[in-house]
Amino acid sequence: MTANVTIRIQQADFDIAQEMAALTKARTDIGAVVSFSGICRGSEGDEPIAALTLEHYPDMAEAEIARHAETAMSRWPLTGLTVIHRVGRITPGENIVLVLTASQHRQAAFQAAEFLMDYLKANAPFWKREEGAAGTSWVDARHHDDAAAARWTKS
Amino acid sequence: MKVKYFAWVRERIGKAEETVEPPANVRTVDDLIGWLSGRGEAYAYAFEKPKVIRAAIDHAHVKPDTMIAGAREIAFFPPMTGG
DSSP: OOOEEEEEEESSOOOHHHHHHHHHTTOSSOOEEEEEEEEOOSEETTEEEEEEEEEEOHHHHHHHHHHHHHHHHHHSOEEEEEEEEEOEEEOTTSEEEEEEEEESSHHHHHHHHHHHHHHHHHHSOEEEEEEETTEEEEOOOOHHHHHHHHGGGOO | OEEEEOHHHHHHHTOSEEEOOOOTTOOBHHHHHHHHHTTOHHHHHHTSSTTTOEEEETTEEEOTTOBOTTOSEEEEEOOOOOO
């Protein structure tokens, strides 16, 4: 059977159970699905956050996620994957991103999900702006996100 | 060529995209940053720390020494913070 790849960038929220059902529908060759969701926190350190606004570079974001999806498909024996990234204004407790990976066995699904998230954080063209008590500010990139992505390219 | 700006680079320059015709001696991404920086205070502010700025040519990440010849669309933005 062909792999089931879904990539979407959208303002609307997503339903994890519905996405998981779509990924596994009518298949009996899947033994493991790993699900990662990124959720908007209500604070950063001691600073409360009222909301995040996500800006993106539409054409490049789709191309970049598709490239990483292809890499994941070629590196691990996946039967399918789903990546959904939200844009626009997102309030604490709401979903930001979803990665689902499906495989015959758990190891490939776990590793591919972690790879996809590390690459998304460091390389997919999205930018977060925080609304805090002192106004709005762009979120700084974290060095450990770059390091997390880089470890997948080492030998 | 079309140039696009995102996040605080866009805010500092005050526009999301424009079409530019740099002179022939502007050969690399780094050269283009230098040339754009000379277009006014807003540009100089956006590109004040060129090492922080990331670039993409035709929707793929590129390094500062990449040649820009043949590029249809070049984008400049801060390090990414999605996910």
